[in-house]
Amino acid sequence: MILTRAAKVGARRIIMSKDTLDLVKGRIEEKFEGAIVQAELLYDFAVITLEADRTHAVLQFLKEDAELNFHFLTDLTGMQTADEKQLGVIYHLHNMPKNIRVRIKTFFDMSKPEIPTVTDLWEASNWMERETYDFYGVRFIGHPNLKRILNVDEMDIFPLRKEYPLEDQTREDKEDWNFGR
Amino acid sequence: MSNKETTGAAETEKEYSTLNLGPTHPATHGIFQNVLKMDGEIIHDATPTIGYIHRAFEKLAERRPYAQITPLTDRMNYCSSPINNMGWHMTVEKLIRAEIPKRVDYLRVIVMELSRISDHIICNTIIGQDTGATTGFLYLFQWREHIYDIFEGICGARLTTNIGRIGGFDREWSQQVWDRIDAFLTGFPKALDEFNGLLERNRIFMDRTIKCGSISAERALAYSFTGPNLRAAGVDYDVRVASPYSSYQDFDFSIPIGTSGDTYDRFTVRQEEMRQSMSIIRQAIKNLPAGPCHADIPDFFLPPKQEVYNNMEALIYHFKIVMGETEVPAGEVYHCVEGGNGELGFYLISDGGRTPYRLHFRRPCFIYYQAYPEMIKGQMLSDAILTMSSMNVIAGELDA
Numbered sequence: 008m009i010l011t012r013a014a015k016v017g018a019r020r021i022i023m024s025k026d027t028l029d030l031v032k033g034r035i036e037e038k039f040e041g042a043i044v045q046a047e048l049l050y051d052f053a054v055i056t057l058e059a060d061r062t063h064a065v066l067q068f069l070k071e072d073a074e075l076n077f078h079f080l081t082d083l084t085g086m087q088t089a090d091e092k093q094l095g096v097i098y099h100l101h102n103m104p105k106n107i108r109v110r111i112k113t114f115f116d117m118s119k120p121e122i123p124t125v126t127d128l129w130e131a132s133n134w135m136e137r138e139t140y141d142f143y144g145v146r147f148i149g150h151p152n153l154k155r156i157l158n159v160d161e162m163d164i165f166p167l168r169k170e171y172p173l174e175d176q177t178r179e180d181k182e183d184w185n186f187g188r
Numbered sequence: 189m190s191n192k193e194t195t196g197a198a199e200t201e202k203e204y205s206t207l208n209l210g211p212t213h214p215a216t217h218g219i220f221q222n223v224l225k226m227d228g229e230i231i232h233d234a235t236p237t238i239g240y241i242h243r244a245f246e247k248l249a250e251r252r253p254y255a256q257i258t259p260l261t262d263r264m265n266y267c268s269s270p271i272n273n274m275g276w277h278m279t280v281e282k283l284i285r286a287e288i289p290k291r292v293d294y295l296r297v298i299v300m301e302l303s304r305i306s307d308h309i310i311c312n313t314i315i316g317q318d319t320g321a322t323t324g325f326l327y328l329f330q331w332r333e334h335i336y337d338i339f340e341g342i343c344g345a346r347l348t349t350n351i352g353r354i355g356g357f358d359r360e361w362s363q364q365v366w367d368r369i370d371a372f373l374t375g376f377p378k379a380l381d382e383f384n385g386l387l388e389r390n391r392i393f394m395d396r397t398i399k400c401g402s403i404s405a406e407r408a409l410a411y412s413f414t415g416p417n418l419r420a421a422g423v424d425y426d427v428r429v430a431s432p433y434s435s436y437q438d439f440d441f442s443i444p445i446g447t448s449g450d451t452y453d454r455f456t457v458r459q460e461e462m463r464q465s466m467s468i469i470r471q472a473i474k475n476l477p478a479g480p481c482h483a484d485i486p487d488f489f490l491p492p493k494q495e496v497y498n499n500m501e502a503l504i505y506h507f508k509i510v511m512g513e514t515e516v517p518a519g520e521v522y523h524c525v526e527g528g529n530g531e532l533g534f535y536l537i538s539d540g541g542r543t544p545y546r547l548h549f550r551r552p553c554f555i556y557y558q559a560y561p562e563m564i565k566g567q568m569l570s571d572a573i574l575t576m577s578s579m580n581v582i583a584g585e586l587d588a
Contacts, residue, residue: 050282050521080412081524082533084548089539097535099522099550103409103423106430110522131412134558142246157239157587166247173251 027107028053034075039065052110059115062096063123066111069100070128076102077109080125083135085143087117091169094120094143124150142167204232207569211240215573217314218583222560222572229568234561238554242587249547253512254280255354255488257547262348264551265585268307268528269349270299270339275525278433279534280354282521284488291479292356293435294472298369299342299351300434300525301465301472305376306335307528308416308458308465311580315455316387318577319396324383331379334372341365355489356482369473373466384459394452401563401575402450411559414552415530417579420457421449427526434525438475439468451578487514512542529553529580549588553581 031053032046042065045056057065069077077100086095098111115122124147125132136147137156144165147153155162164171210221219240225233245260252260261272274296281288309332313325336346341364343351352358387393403413408421418425426443428436444460446453482489486505495502508514518540524533530552539545556579564572
């Protein structure tokens, strides 16, 4: 039933992130002109920011293209920009055979926090999108069951947004100036 | 409670009964609720409800200095908290671009592999427990206690360890710790073999677990399975190999994989992983480099007490670190480690403030637990219990 495969560490091909960035950026630009807002190397990770309305098409391309083959959705999460005007969704994709990873980011206005779902591409995104909706209020268009997952259904805020501070606002002993800022 | 549904072709009325499995049922090993739609004893559909012990760690982390986030990670997968701690330390070290001495890497490998063994002990003995073999559960749990004794010797805590620090370890391990590790490595293989003999080729156990809760490699990848569950389905993905951290590239070990992704394969993969972990620990002890037990990063690593009391500079550093007043560069990193049950990722965005701007935990069991309804469809209720325990779903990590 069990077979052990010798997987000497380091035997696998590890492509440098810079090459990954060039490869992915080149392929996306070739196919979707103007979809890339920004492409950069952050630490050891290739990071590509996309136009929100073209994200789904690009993600589908990244997954289905034979060369890129980002078949594995490692992570999906949300964030809010520092000016509190935009929300973002961040996808971490992984091509296991080649062992390359890429981070796809997309940002959209908080007044209309909508983005197409990727549940049609990866089943795994179902709960991760629900979690992102739960905490940031991102509406994933086409999601089969978009409702809260970790918080109670009756909750009427999206708690990870920066407008909901964690601490009791009447407390003064935890303000930044107490720590020299 | 019952609901009626008409099946189109046969024009016969079929009645399903609803069964609430959980939230607090002794067989679920944690706070999980599953609303099962049952056709007799066969499961027709399942709806998991999660979030019962949600503690908003991601929000809490946004108001905590980096060193104070380590205890939060303890409480995710509490069966192998040291791996979570190490993963977090390494994430911050990546962010501040700290050079970590080889000795720290090796010491961390020892701690992480010990906690992987303790994690697998819990999961595999509970599989045995759920098939009715209580003996192995109680027998191996004393070895888990020995591992906790080792952790206690290193950091003073047992379950929620908060082990090590950003940059390394707070002190060298005492001789007592090394003796305990030695005793563990001598005694545990025998106990593991006995436990293995109790179950692995046991006819009753095999009949209960083979083809129970199986999932194909394609489906497992679609559901973003990682860790032993993915390997049991036949994909040899292991973070330790794919993106080596903490000097795992120095070690020689094998990745066990299964073929059918059922409960039996998950069991056997974990059994073999425990043996591999022991081999890794032996290699680490044998090749342990000399050197300091922490990195040279005075902004993050607390100075020795002796200096704090006698030296102004050390006192300032001590104060700054304790008050969370350390300079952190702005940046964003993703770091992943092979946790007890899969790829545990930390996605950290820093804006240069004293706390993370955003911290997201990629919790493996939150992601793969959504495949549970698909895996138990058409199975018996008792198989559903077994499937859940073999998936190693930890409530603390699921709900974060």
